[in-house]
Amino acid sequence: MQPSSSPAQTPPRANLAGWLYVLPLVLVLVPFFVAPILVVLAASFFATDGFGGLTPGFTLASYVEVLHSALTLKLYLATIKFTVLTWIFTLIIGFFVAYFLVFHVRNQLLAIGLFLLCTVPFWTSNIIRMISWIPLLGKEGLINQALLAMGVIRQPLEVLLFSDLAVVIAYVHQLTIFMIVPIFNSMARIDKKLIEAAIDAGASRFDIMRLIVVPMSKSGIALGTIFVVSIVMGDFFVVKVMSGGGSASVVSAFYEDVGVLQYPTAAASAVLLTLVLVAIVSLILRTVDIRQEITR
Amino acid sequence: MLDRDKGTSAADPSETRDVRQKKLSRRTLLKGAAVVAGAAAGSDAIRGFPTIWAQEIKDIELRHVGVSYSVVKAIGDQAAKDLGFKVTMQNLDTSAAINRFISQPNTVDIADLEGWQAKLAAKRAVIQGIEVKKIKEFDNILPIFTKGEIDGHKIPRQGISPYEAMYISKPDATDLHDGVTEWATFLPQVYNADSIGYRPDLVGHEVTEWKDLIDPKFKGKAAILDVPAIGIMDAALCFESAGLIKYGNKGNMTKEEIDFTCNKLIELKKQGQFRATWTTFDQSVQLMAAGEVVIQSMWSPAVAAVRVKEIPCVYAPVNVKNGKEGYRGWCNGMGLMKHLSGKKLDAAYEYLNWYLSGWQGGFVARYGYYSPVPSTAKKFLTPAEWAFWYEGQPAPEVVNDPYGVPMEKAGTKRDGGSFLDRVKNISCWNTLMDEAAYMNKRWNDFKVA
Numbered sequence: 001m002q003p004s005s006s007p008a009q010t011p012p013r014a015n016l017a018g019w020l021y022v023l024p025l026v027l028v029l030v031p032f033f034v035a036p037i038l039v040v041l042a043a044s045f046f047a048t049d050g051f052g053g054l055t056p057g058f059t060l061a062s063y064v065e066v067l068h069s070a071l072t073l074k075l076y077l078a079t080i081k082f083t084v085l086t087w088i089f090t091l092i093i094g095f096f097v098a099y100f101l102v103f104h105v106r107n108q109l110l111a112i113g114l115f116l117l118c119t120v121p122f123w124t125s126n127i128i129r130m131i132s133w134i135p136l137l138g139k140e141g142l143i144n145q146a147l148l149a150m151g152v153i154r155q156p157l158e159v160l161l162f163s164d165l166a167v168v169i170a171y172v173h174q175l176t177i178f179m180i181v182p183i184f185n186s187m188a189r190i191d192k193k194l195i196e197a198a199i200d201a202g203a204s205r206f207d208i209m210r211l212i213v214v215p216m217s218k219s220g221i222a223l224g225t226i227f228v229v230s231i232v233m234g235d236f237f238v239v240k241v242m243s244g245g246g247s248a249s250v251v252s253a254f255y256e257d258v259g260v261l262q263y264p265t266a267a268a269s270a271v272l273l274t275l276v277l278v279a280i281v282s283l284i285l286r287t288v289d290i291r292q293e294i295t296r
Numbered sequence: 297m298l299d300r301d302k303g304t305s306a307a308d309p310s311e312t313r314d315v316r317q318k319k320l321s322r323r324t325l326l327k328g329a330a331v332v333a334g335a336a337a338g339s340d341a342i343r344g345f346p347t348i349w350a351q352e353i354k355d356i357e358l359r360h361v362g363v364s365y366s367v368v369k370a371i372g373d374q375a376a377k378d379l380g381f382k383v384t385m386q387n388l389d390t391s392a393a394i395n396r397f398i399s400q401p402n403t404v405d406i407a408d409l410e411g412w413q414a415k416l417a418a419k420r421a422v423i424q425g426i427e428v429k430k431i432k433e434f435d436n437i438l439p440i441f442t443k444g445e446i447d448g449h450k451i452p453r454q455g456i457s458p459y460e461a462m463y464i465s466k467p468d469a470t471d472l473h474d475g476v477t478e479w480a481t482f483l484p485q486v487y488n489a490d491s492i493g494y495r496p497d498l499v500g501h502e503v504t505e506w507k508d509l510i511d512p513k514f515k516g517k518a519a520i521l522d523v524p525a526i527g528i529m530d531a532a533l534c535f536e537s538a539g540l541i542k543y544g545n546k547g548n549m550t551k552e553e554i555d556f557t558c559n560k561l562i563e564l565k566k567q568g569q570f571r572a573t574w575t576t577f578d579q580s581v582q583l584m585a586a587g588e589v590v591i592q593s594m595w596s597p598a599v600a601a602v603r604v605k606e607i608p609c610v611y612a613p614v615n616v617k618n619g620k621e622g623y624r625g626w627c628n629g630m631g632l633m634k635h636l637s638g639k640k641l642d643a644a645y646e647y648l649n650w651y652l653s654g655w656q657g658g659f660v661a662r663y664g665y666y667s668p669v670p671s672t673a674k675k676f677l678t679p680a681e682w683a684f685w686y687e688g689q690p691a692p693e694v695v696n697d698p699y700g701v702p703m704e705k706a707g708t709k710r711d712g713g714s715f716l717d718r719v720k721n722i723s724c725w726n727t728l729m730d731e732a733a734y735m736n737k738r739w740n741d742f743k744v745a
Contacts, residue, residue, distance in 0.1 A: 052395075069737065139586070158571070162588070245574060245575065253744075258391065260525065260733060260736050265733070
């Protein structure tokens with residue numbers, strides 16, 4: 001957080017000012033982020049009597065249990081499946097919506113207006129937006145009724161609701177905005193002259209997309225990816241409701257652990273998930289130097 | 297674990313939202329009920345409560361914390377009105393509640409506890425014993441709770457029966473005591489017997505056995521409760537009913553029994569038996585009302601809620617036969633938190649006594665739940681309501697639902713029969729198994745399969 005200049009070269013006053021700048025962030029992060037994480041970390045090494053009692057100490061038993069369980073692998077596979085599917089669809093939709101707004105809408109005011117329009121559904125709660133899919137997708141829902149009435153199907157399609165499909169639909173609906181915003185932002189900063197120059201030099205639309213737009217939107221894509229991946233991996237409610245309880249996720253499993261007062265294993269699973277997410281995010285950051293791209 | 301109205305940690309905004317929604321609908325429901333109750337109770341509401349110390353206690357506030365179907369705002373409001381001090385009702389789902397009792401005991405005065413939670417709370421030393429002598433109606437509490445029997449019928453102890461969790465040897469004891477003592481861990485206040493709900497028009501025959509839930513005929517049209525601790529008992533009742541296994545104790549399975557049950561569930565899931573699983577009251581109502589399922593494990597008021605939508609729905613009478621079947625019973629009671637003392641403790645005892653004095657018993661009866669002291673509840677019910685809800689007789693006149701809307705025509709009988717028919721056919725109680733951690737893991741295997 002501290003600027004990289006060494007204290008020896010910086011006058012003490014500037015140094016103090018630097019600390020003052022970060023102070024508000026520190027005041028928020030330490031009690032509300034660092035401390036709870038440390039508590040969870042500590043709890044993950046404690047022993048339990050199985051009835052909510054924790055014995056301070058150091059044991060790796062919870063980690064051994066979590067890591068040795070085939071369930072952990074299945075839960076991660078299920079969660080990663082939802083993450084990847086959601087990521088692909090939000091990326092495709094988000095990218096093209098942003099592309100349209102930036103390159104096809106000539107009037108900047110109109111572009112910003114349309115951009116704001118994209119956020120309208122997000123004025124209402126996540127839960128409402130998710131639940132509103134249920135009457136649409138159900139056995140006696142609008143889609144099934146319409147298809148039945150048209151004679152396309154004889155039996156209602158059950159795969160529409162309480163299925164992986166329903167989970168992905170809800171996630172994509174909820175999270176596409178997190179792709180649109182950063183991608184729109186990075187695309188908007190692409191100099192239009194560059195594209196004109198490319199056209200003049202005989203580049204095809206596809207070349208422009210491949211060689212200019214995509215590489216220069218990388219930071220936005222990376223940021224959007226971080227949002228989407230971390231939200232999906234940290235969520236359990238959408239999976240629970242839209243799969244009709246037919247699927248589970250990493251978080252839902254350790255939430256159930258807390259319900260039966262198995263704090264250490266829940267804590268160990270939480271620490272593991274944090275590590276996995278940190279690894280994924282650093283992998284993304286390694287591929288795209290967001291800081292450099294943003295200050296470009 | 298019994299999340300009749302799930303919605304959780306304030307950390308997750310979506311969850312909080314869920315709670316608010318649920319609370320709202322519950323509250324509307326209760327408002328209606330309050331009107332009915334008020335009419336029934338009339339001026340009879342206030343009597344027998346000391347007024348001498350009214351001045352001293354009016355600054356007292358009691359925080360009663362627990363699940364929404366047990367800790368009900370309208371009941372708290374009525375108590376505050378009758379008792380003259382402030383009562384705040386706070387709702388959490390079962391797992392959030394027990395976590396709060398254990399980790400922040402001082403933020404709670406009266407804990408809403410199921411039997412197994414009372415056992416845990418005693419073990420963690422967050423509650424104090426309730427002095428039985430100070431409970432006026434204690435001798436009128438049904439012996440189901442105080443002695444573990446009724447009419448000479450022994451109440452089964454599969455799972456953790458309320459009687460089993462009821463007593464400790466001294467006020468600060470941390471282990472349960474088997475047998476009657478002067479000190480109680482919790483005071484039962486509301487209970488019922490859960491079974492199956494089904495659509496009679498689509499199922500085609502009367503359901504009296506749990507095995508119908510896993511009948512391949514209802515493939516893709518059945519649902520089961522997804523609260524591991526009790527969902528597994530519903531599953532066990534099904535498998536026992538189908539003759540697949542005989543459990544030593546459904547409420548406290550061995551690892552082998554857990555494995556058998558969860559493997560069987562996974563097999564059924566892979567065959568597509570379950571359309572969904574549900575965790576909240578509303579979800580179960582929606583599944584049934586929207587035609588997603590025709591048979592599922594269900595709670596009595598949820599069946600009523602489906603029927604109010606003019607969709608036929610029956611609450612299956614799963615009476616015990618051949619050592620199989622039976623209802624899964626549950627009971628919520630009130631525990632006194634350890635930090636209570638002095639006037640506040642006195643007020644808490646007044647509150648406990650008020651609870652058993654009848655108004656609350658009349659109130660919960662109108663959505664199908666029972667009071668441990670039916671003799672006082674009766675005074676707050678009309679003869680028709682008493683005949684319908686408790687005696688299982690054909691309703692002498694129209695019975696209103698808690699909204700005051702006519703629910704059952706004159707002449708209809710309550711599914712499952714009389715109160716005694718039901719409670720005598722409880723075969724296991726909500727619980728937390730010794731192998732809860734393992735069971736939970738296997739349940740998640742089922743979920744993710």
